[in-house]
Amino acid sequence: MPAEVVVVGGGIAGCTVAYELARRGLRVVLVERDSIAEAASGRNMGLLLNQTEPEVVRIMRRSLDVYRELLPGPVGFDLRETKQLLFAADEAQLASVRSRSAEIAAIGVEVEEVGEMDLPFEMRCVGGFIVHNAWALEPADATRAFAEAARQAGAELRVGVRAGHVQVASGRVHGVVTDAGPLACDAVVLAAGPWITQLWPSLEVSAGRGWLLRLRKLDLDLPWVIEEMAWPDQDELGRATRAPTLAEVAAGYDRSVAGAFVICQLPAGDALLGTSLSPSLRDAYEGLEMPSQVARRAVEIAPGLAGVGVAAAWFGLRPMTPDGMPIVGRLEVEGLYAHGGHGSIGMMAAPATARWLAAAMSGEAAPELAGLRPGRFQE
Numbered sequence: 001m002p003a004e005v006v007v008v009g010g011g012i013a014g015c016t017v018a019y020e021l022a023r024r025g026l027r028v029v030l031v032e033r034d035s036i037a038e039a040a041s042g043r044n045m046g047l048l049l050n051q052t053e054p055e056v057v058r059i060m061r062r063s064l065d066v067y068r069e070l071l072p073g074p075v076g077f078d079l080r081e082t083k084q085l086l087f088a089a090d091e092a093q094l095a096s097v098r099s100r101s102a103e104i105a106a107i108g109v110e111v112e113e114v115g116e117m118d119l120p121f122e123m124r125c126v127g128g129f130i131v132h133n134a135w136a137l138e139p140a141d142a143t144r145a146f147a148e149a150a151r152q153a154g155a156e157l158r159v160g161v162r163a164g165h166v167q168v169a170s171g172r173v174h175g176v177v178t179d180a181g182p183l184a185c186d187a188v189v190l191a192a193g194p195w196i197t198q199l200w201p202s203l204e205v206s207a208g209r210g211w212l213l214r215l216r217k218l219d220l221d222l223p224w225v226i227e228e229m230a231w232p233d234q235d236e237l238g239r240a241t242r243a244p245t246l247a248e249v250a251a252g253y254d255r256s257v258a259g260a261f262v263i264c265q266l267p268a269g270d271a272l273l274g275t276s277l278s279p280s281l282r283d284a285y286e287g288l289e290m291p292s293q294v295a296r297r298a299v300e301i302a303p304g305l306a307g308v309g310v311a312a313a314w315f316g317l318r319p320m321t322p323d324g325m326p327i328v329g330r331l332e333v334e335g336l337y338a339h340g341g342h343g344s345i346g347m348m349a350a351p352a353t354a355r356w357l358a359a360a361m362s363g364e365a366a367p368e369l370a371g372l373r374p375g376r377f378q379e
């Protein structure tokens with residue numbers, strides 16, 4: 001029996017939407033060219049942190065509800081509540097840390113000022129706030145949990161199969177051509193991360209490269225996720241990683257547009273250290289300058305960490321949009337949908353946006369998606 005919906009991409013965006021559509025009884029086939037969570041969805045920090053934008057906080061809370069639904073399922077994943085220390089490393093960051101904390105408090109999140117005595121190690125910190133109700137999860141396992149839940153709801157997962165192009169005739173979708181042959185279907189959801197533009201070039205998605213270092217076991221327990229007040233809001237991130245002009249590439253195109261010292265201890269005692277953001281030419285050569293930069297910043301801020309072993313370092317590509325918010329909804333062709341561009345908040349946002357997209361595709365009202373229309377940048 002032919003599929004009703006083909007989902008392209010086995011990251012958090014594709015697996016969540018495959019799950020939501022399958023649990024509504026649709027015949028779903030998901031194609032992933034590599035393996036589930038192979039790209040950014042298995043390479044990120046897994047943090048669900050409160051932001052200043054109320055919209056992002058609302059989306060994050062809805063996603064948390066969905067994650068909790070999946071927790072008892074056959075693929076367990078680590079999801080733990082924590083707190084975030086948002087701190088200023090110097091006087092220049094202090095005003096921003098105060099205003100961001102006040103904005104987060106105004107959304108209704110508990111925030112308290114921290115004193116120097118409370119810090120877990122010697123740190124360059126001139127002030128900071130503890131933000132409650134933060135969450136951390138293991139991103140690859142969480143993505144696989146959605147893949148498995150989709151399979152159990154009847155979806156077929158074809159891993160190692162690349163989608164070549166979407167077949168369109170008379171203004172509507174007819175199928176997807178893949179390496180394993182054509183797949184006829186009534187609808188296609190593009191969830192291919194920063195590669196979404198290979199399948200639908202008019203979409204405004206670019207790639208924002210980010211590095212993480214995995215540190216060996218720390219000889220202390222970090223009570224919070226610690227984040228330097230240097231990571232921009234979503235709209236600024238979006239502007240900074242827009243696709244470059246030819247002149248910008250000609251002038252040299254491997255610069256960092258954002259970076260912050262962020263450290264999150266994992267349940268076994270080791271830790272993830274981040275992070276950076278540079279516009280990326282997606283599949284071009286990626287050098288080793290950025291992990292050095294992340295490490296330098298960490299040693300400047302917390303000299304006591306200098307002797308901790310580095311187990312691994314890797315980068316992932318964030319699928320960025322001009323305003324830093326996802327694109328979710330129907331495209332100009334009937335039967336064609338986008339679930340992508342989740343930028344730096346894919347783990348925070350995709351479970352919620354997938355639920356709303358599945359509702360919209362089933363003909364239900366999904367007012368939450370109004371601000372995430374894929375066509376909003378042309379309006």
Ligand SMILES: Cc1cc2nc3c(=O)[nH]c(=O)nc-3n(C[C@H](O)[C@H](O)[C@H](O)COP(=O)(O)OP(=O)(O)OC[C@H]3O[C@@H](n4cnc5c(N)ncnc54)[C@H](O)[C@@H]3O)c2cc1C
Nearest residue numbers: 009011012013033041044047163193210316345346347348
């Ligand atoms: C360093 C770093 C730290 C981050 N930290 C956080 C965080 O703490 N919290 C948070 O919420 N977010 C975080 N993010 C962002 C998050 O990782 C992304 O928003 C999210 O993973 C994007 O998911 P995706 O499914 O859209 O894309 P991807 O994970 O890139 O998945 C897309 C998939 O599509 C597949 N694909 C592509 N083309 C095709 C094709 N033609 N046919 C078949 N398959 C195809 C790819 O192989 C890939 O598996 C971070 C990102 C980075 C890089």
